[in-house]
Amino acid sequence: MTSRRRTTIFAAVGLALSMLASILLLHHIDEIRPRATISDALFITSPKIIKRASLGFDGLMACIYWTRTVQYFGHHHLLRNRSYNELGPLLEITTALDPHMIPAYQFGASFLAPRPPNGAGEPVRAIELMKYGIKHNPDNWHLYYDLGFVYYTELKDYKKAGEVFEQGSNAPNAHPFLKILAAQMAEHGADYATAKMLWTATYESNHEANIRQNALEHLRAIRVDEDVTMLQAAVTRFSQNTGRLPTSLFEVAAAEHLRDIPLDPDGNPYELSLGGQVLVAQPDDFPFITKGVPPDYKPGPPKFHTHP
């Protein structure tokens, strides 16, 4: 074998092995420093400085920061982390670099405002973000929707929400539901029907996976809340009429002449506790329910579903 042949074989084998080794090592290194990019990224939290440092490549940096934001959120969500401290700065930097990055505002509306563990718990900051977005994109009806959404869901300020929906309905190509929602806010702000309309609107008008997921969970929760409220009222009527608590929901159904007892969105029957409380079979499957949970319930890790 000529020396050239030998060198070729040795080098080819060496190349393959060292490539494999470096890829494996890189994988390991990633595991050691999972959040490193985010922590590094946020040593500078001022959007102005980052904008200057981007040397004109604002758009590219915005994309990069947006990617990091989504990764960051996904990472924390899965860990049921109770803090999303970096979400605000990340979104602010992203939108400072690119004020027209609409998905960022929508993300902010869905996840910056809600309380932990579902969000960063900063509704005021979220509202500032939305207003900034509207200032730079006054013809985008979706941003008005997002702003109204925050007023509605977190601040429960139905009046303000209605005003914003009204404004938004005047934007070009506005979705018809804005006018409807504006009208609903006035009289029926707290109704389940309105809430359902809102979350359905969010689900249908967004493409981002996390936001849709979130809307879905809320819709499921509303259905449970509705069912439980209805059933609980029936139980109360039963106990008022008969002077005792019902032994099962069948009794209640019979007394009310209901054709059938509603099942929860997963197809499981609701339960009746000894104390006469209507309960959901698996509270863990419904992250946002406000009714039908036992008093000492502690939520476990989130379970996500893909169908309403």
Place this chain on the structure above:
Amino acid sequence: MPAIEILGLEKTYMVGFWRKRPKRALLPLHLTVQDGEIFGFLGPNGAGKTTTLKMLMGLVFPTAGTARILGHEWTEPEVKAQIGFLPEQPYFYDYLTAHELLNYYGQLSGVPGKDRKRRIDEVLARVGLTDIKGVQLRKFSKGMLQRAGIAQAILHNPKLVFFDEPMSGLDPLGRREVRDLMEQLKHEGKTVFFSTHILSDAEALCDRVAIIHQGELRGVGAVADLTSSVQGKVEVIWQGTEVPAAMKALGADCHITGDTVRAVVPETQQDAAIDALRRERIRLIAITPLRTSLEAYFVEKLQSSQTTAGTSA
């Protein structure tokens, strides 16, 4: 054992950007160079001389064919310790001095440390580079660079030396020195293989030559044979302005210049011509066989459309 045996080396390049067409830089070459001779590799620019040399040096890989150098496969690294190479228009590391350059090359060639310094001084003196201690190569003239190139080629006392256009960039004095050096190398028992397009140098120096044109070998042979009296004529020069009748009878071509006459007669008539002059007591100045110049041979070979490829000599 021949110093170099080229066995069918050929090189075809693919040129062009999109559709690559083959360009044959060298057709299959068969050539032998004997030990201890000065061999000239002649041809016009672009004939394939440098391609051949580069293939022998392992800088370019042949499309086909092999070669043996000093009895070994030409690709064996050990062979390189016994050969020296001066490339065309060499370029060296600008920031080194000649001493440093030679020291570096000496290290790479495996010249032992103790001998290196001595050999460097010897070799520099031999090529006529004196008073250049501490001068960086970027300050050297073309002629000086050429000498440095020769120095690095012979530094490690190789048995076989390859020169690619060694006279390029040299003034007549420099060329003379290089020619003398090549003669010396031959006397030391080394083989010299050099390529050139300057025929007078080849004629003066070489034992044998090969002529190559457009990638093809057109002729090989000993210089003496190639330039031997093809015409079979001799030139006779004598004092005076008269032409003896006997000379005229031989059918000689006579020219009178100043006070000498020059006549060309057939070789067979050489003795008769001498007698004719002696009878008239005319003073003979010179008799010289008329040779074809190498140049004429060269031009003839270049113009011939038939190939003489495959002739080994």
Place this chain on the structure above:
Amino acid sequence: MSARIIHIASNTFREAVRDRVLYNLIAFALLLSGAAVLVGQISIDIERLVVVDLGLSAVSLFGIVIAIFIGIGLVSKEIEKRTLYTVLSRPVRRWEFIVGKFFGLAGTLVVNTFFMAIGVFGALLYVAHKFSASDAFILVALYFIILEFLIVCSVALLFSSFSSPLLSAVFTFSLFVIGSFAEDLRGFAFMAHGFTRWLATGAAYLVPNFSALNVISAVAHEQHVSAQLILQNSFYALFYTAMALFGAVLIFERRNLK
């Protein structure tokens, strides 16, 4: 064999040192460290942060530029200018040439970094008036920077083995930029689908991950760097460099030198 590699390496080193471009860049980097001191005085309480951040970034960036210039200059140019002919006509294997060049370049950069590091520590001493224990991690950052240089050198050699000086410089620099965003590339890959995802993931793993080797911000904030990270990064740099050099050898072995 190994002697020849050492000779080639030391010749490369000598050439780099005598090339005056090098001196200018060192001076420039030192100048920048001086500027860092100035900036530090303007914003109180963060002088140390600015000196370390700016100083180390300058060492890194200028080192990369030097690595590219010299890396390309000493190989691609050598091939183009044909100094290589007289070297390869000697009993030097082609792979020895590549390896020798690499060590010469690496050696040059280490020495270079050493001098620039003195500048950074000098500036640090000036603003902080003393060294603290956490300053030891600056050495770690510098070590990682040297690892970056090794990777860049090997990549520059890889490109030089087949491409012209200008293109080699462009490719190497591009790979450096992409490598600095390697983790974001992986983020993009994660969000993509189908073929794009495979392509992006492949690229993300093959591109040298310079962000993993960049601990400048962490060190500036006086944070610890884990021993495990140091070890893994060292091996990563080792294997990546080896990969690039093997590639360079494979290509160079076959190259026809016109």
